Amino acid sequence: MLRIITQQADVRSELQRICDRTQDEQVLHKEATVREVLQAVKRQGDKAVLHYTAEFDHQILKAEELKVTGSELDAAYQQVSKDLLQAIRLACQKIEAFHRQRVPKSWVQFGDDEVVLGKRYTPVDRAGLYIPGGRACYPSTVLMNAIPAKVAGVPRVVMVTPVRGGKMVNPAVLVAAQEAGVQEIYRVGGAQAIAALAYGTETIPKVNVITGPGNIYVTLAKKLVYGTVGIDSLAGPSEVLVIADETANPVYVAADLLAQAEHDPMAAAILLTTDAGLAKKVQMAVERQLVDHPRRIDTEKAIAHYGLIVVVESLAAAAELSNEFAPEHLELEVADPWALINQIRHAGAIFLGSSTPEAVGDYLAGPNHTLPTSGAARYASALGVETFLKHSSIIQYSQTALEKVASAIDILATTEGLPSHADSVKLRVED
Template sequence: MLRIITQQAEAQIELRRIRDRTSQDHVIHKEATVREVLQAIKRQGDKALLHYTEEFDHQTLSIDGLRVSGSELDAAYQQVSKELLDAIQLAAQQIEAFHRQRVPKSWVQFGDDEIVLGKRYTPVDRAGIYVPGGRASYPSTVLMNAIPAKVAKVPQVVMVTPPGSDKTINPAVLVAAQEAGVQEIYRVGGAQAIAALAYGTETIPKVDVITGPGNIYVTLAKKLVYGTVGIDSLAGPSEVLIIADTAANPVYIAADLLAQAEHDPMAASILLTSEAQLAKQVQEEVERQLKDHPRRLLTEKAIAHFGLIVLVDSLDEAAELSNEFAPEHLELEIAEPWDLLEKIRHAGAIFLGHSTPEAVGDYLAGPNHTLPTSGAARYASALGVETFMKHSSLIQYSSTALNKVSSAIQALAEAEGLPSHADSVRLRTQEEL
């Protein structure tokens, strides 16, 4: 049963508990395991990769079988329905269109005395994309990670994903990869796959950036290899916070809360509303929709532990509580969503109005669905084209320009006790005098 809380103090405590649900100290001993895996892959490459795949995933793979073959890639298209292929293609097209906008562009500016300053944007050489697998199938994860890399013009994009029990990869995933321009796919998962991408093995190339969600071992591995490679973020379980007023439909809201809960027993589903009647209706409707839910056990667990309805006094109070929570997904199911937007400071993605369930953004509206979780929206943003690019500052001074700032640079260098910094300017400008 989805709880309803009416006291503000209790609401704040509960929201904080839910926001911080993943910051448990018990991950420290899992880290020891992950460290061991990283070291082994670094030293023994493919051999260790096969070993851990056997140990953790109970799959006996051969080195030759790691890479998904051309014929498997071709065959995947025969294994998905026309309807699903169309949906993947529509999503790919809309995601690409959105990400193509405002791709960072290099620029230079010319100042007085022939000073040139600028920024030059370039893609990374190689990107690695992690796609969770096993029993589940996430073609949308493939599109949301691979398309920004493609738009960034990354020359080599490599995908890793754990195979199912028959060693195959879900055909929808293989089709999505190809639609997003990825042909190089390896059937490995877990911390060992992240290690392979970070350090390289005989078979799997070392990449520069690793993106994509995974379980706690994958996330810990990403944190540990950060600094050796770039990463997108440390993704935790998903969450939605919905702000609703009298204009909202309890049936829609219940479905949206469950759409979050059905992801993961750690997923969080929160409703903030000033309408006591709506709260009650949503509570009942969640029960009703849960009854025949194919993932009922898991979904109920999430709702029980990390589901919550909070009765608030006003939309302003709802906005304030939402800012404290900094949700990954925020739905504004209210009459005037654009008015409240001004009060929202932190949220990964904001869905406005009654006809914009989160699922629209999860699959095909265009913006990326890889978003900061567990309060990280306070400082982080969606994955994007810039995740796969970086820039170099450009600086050119003429001798005239250098002369004009020479004494200022020397004063600063001397204050910092760095004489050769001063010399590097003094020697160049002395001769000009």
């Protein structure tokens, strides 16, 4: 059952426990395994990828079977309903429209003495998308990762995803990938897929940036290859925090908590409310909605270990606790969410009002659903177009401008013990 505690209890330590839930005692052991996989793939390429796919995923593949064929891609359209195809296309339109508003623009500024300064944005050459496939299929995750890469202008977008039987990739995932502009798809998952993208193999190309969530092995692999390639973030289990007052509908709140808990046994679902009556009603509504739930076992595990209702003294107190937790998803189910949002400093995505369940953000509102977890919202942001772009500074000085700053550069370079730095300027101004 979803626990109810009051603010007088040790709420902060309980929220910290939930935030730290990914700090597994076995992480060091798992990291050693991941390092072994990375090194093997780096040395042996496809051979190692196929070996670990057989060992970990129990899929026996040949090198020529790694890449999804054109006929499989065509066939996928025949295996999805027209309604699903229409929903995917609607999501594509809305996600692309949002991300097109976020494209940084290159700029130059012409200052005094013919000094030109600026910034130039260019996309990476190749992006690799990791799409999980263990517990369910995630066409929405394909769209959220591929569309920003497309909008950024990445010339080559490739995708890796595990298979679970019959060597087949879920047709909805294949259709979403094609609609979002993915050019190549490879049937491989786990740390070996991340290694293949980071180092390249005979079949799978080396990329510049890897994005997309995965299990602990995928997350550790992304952490370890960072520096060889760029990554979006180190994603942990999903989480939602709801702030609700007496105006909230307990049935809606319960559904939103369960919508997060059903993801994974380690997902977190937290309610902070000023109304003790609402707390009890939500607790009961959760129990009712769990009856005959298709994912009841995993959902109940999440609720039991990482679910929590806290009765707080005020919305201000709720906002402060939320800021300390820095949730991936934050719902403000209160009478005036726009007044409360001014008190929110840290959250991956904020959903305002009773008609805005987190699910709209998961699928087609437009903003990205790949968000910082486990408190990372204190310093990190959602995946976006910027993830696939890099910027170069532009600097041009005229002779007049250089002469005006030569003395200051000479002093700074001499102070740092770098005489050639100073000479590189002196030689230009003393001629």
